[in-house]
Amino acid sequence: MGRIWKVGDNINTDLIIPGRYNVTTDHAQLAKYCLYEAYPEFSQGVQPGDILMGGHNFGCGSSREHAPTAILANHVKVVIARSFARIFYRNAVNIGLPVLVCEEAVLNSEDGHQLEVDLTSGQISNITTGKKFQSEPLDPFVARIVAAGGIINYIEANNGQLIY
């Protein structure tokens, strides 16, 4: 169970990790400046296991992998959004940050609510309101990468080969 941190539509990679702060690959630094200017209360209050919830087109903008890395570095359990920008979604899957698309959960949950998420089944339960939602199923291949914890682990588990 984790707290929902709810953000708006079109949260771009510059808002997630401003260009001034991404000249590093240090996770602690990236964690600190995640959503630093747009949602300062997030970077101060987020706890391991919390849930980040976005609207449409979450993660649009550049191909910088610092963005999902900064979220993962805060030990966020999962990002749930109405839709994701393509390169962000892919980068998140690759580095092992769980991402789910669930329109209903976003429309029926508020910032501060408590959420239970089963990453295997995609079942989402809003503990605060008692409502349950089902996220869109993952593509089977994407699900395998997610289950492995990212693409590097997935390849290592397949003897260094990227196979379907």
Add this chain to the structure above:
Amino acid sequence: MGTLAEEIFSYRLGRPVVAGDTVVVDVDHVMSHDTTTPLAIKAFRKLTQQNNGRVFDQKRAHIVFDHIIPAATIQAATLHREVRDFAREQEIPILQEGICHQVMPEKGFVLPGSIIVGADSHSCTYGAFGAFGTGMGSTDIGVAYATGRSWFRVPETINVHITGELPPGVFAKDISLEIVRRLGVDGANYRALEYTGEVIENFSMSERMTFSNMAIEMGGKAGLIAADATTQAWLRGRTDKDYPLLRAHNPHYEQIIEIDVSHMKPLVACPPDVNIVHPAEEVEDIKIDQVFLGTCTNGRLDDLEIAANILRGRTISPDLRMVVIPASREIYLEAMRRGYLEIFAAAGASVGTPGCGPCIGRHFGVLAPGERAMTTMNRNFTGRMGDPTAEIYLGSPATVAATALTGHITDPRSVLFTENLV
């Protein structure tokens, strides 16, 4: 059977695939540049034990130095050295003769029907050659360097069909801006764009590249144009490899956008988003501090020629400065032979060495707070060329050259018609 994207993936896999299928394929080429390579190396290193520490194929792995070249700061130089060490270790030559998206085709790496991944969002430029080129993050590129493979979800396709007769003063860039205006900045998210129609067929490779380059400004995964005789002619002498001329067969497009260019006017994209597009004649009162002609969108020979014809024998407005950067060494040398560079220098422009130049605001012409630039770039994001309060306007090389003469945004038709340049 299918869209060009489906045809390319089906050809590669030897079995029919359709939009929505997820596939793992061997890629033809992998590219990263001076600023994205360091992170890709990190991902690559994690996989080295399984791959003997070597890239999958030295002839198909490419590192291009273009974003901060020559190095502008000690930090950049140090980063470059790190990448040079990696390239030396892996025996990959570093290409430092222009912008990655221009140099890759010039070297004959971008062939019709091929699949190319690049650690740069404008890798969609390769679509102009009927190649599936797409931009990815550094882990993906590190994985591709190690394994030679990548995974894809075969995208749905939006067809942009362009017909009509191009009016004087209107160029490929203006049409590209019109497409972004219609589709919006996420109108092609997860999708491929496929450009068809007589206007595209009659366009040169350079003009086609302008279209494909800007696919990502709508979130597009690729910006595809079927290869034809124009493509073959351009590639002659650059490759001795065979390649297929794939095209769509009975395609199912998710959406079709029809554009008749016959009554179009020169356009300008205003900050801070590429879809805020107005006719140039309606924004002429905007004063400009710097004009920039160059980039992977519009830094090619025909772009320089258009601007040189406008600037020949003239001088730029004393109220602004002008930066010209040919997209590659090949273009630079030819522009020199033809006298274009002399025209620019005589007009008062700073002519730079091939590369990205001020496109990402790191060197060679950054903007002060509140300043405005009129450029041939593809993006006008806040802060991209320097201070976050500076503004970036986008237009064709003709609009940029006309603006250089007056000091404010200028519809190029006023210059082109009075001078009989068209």
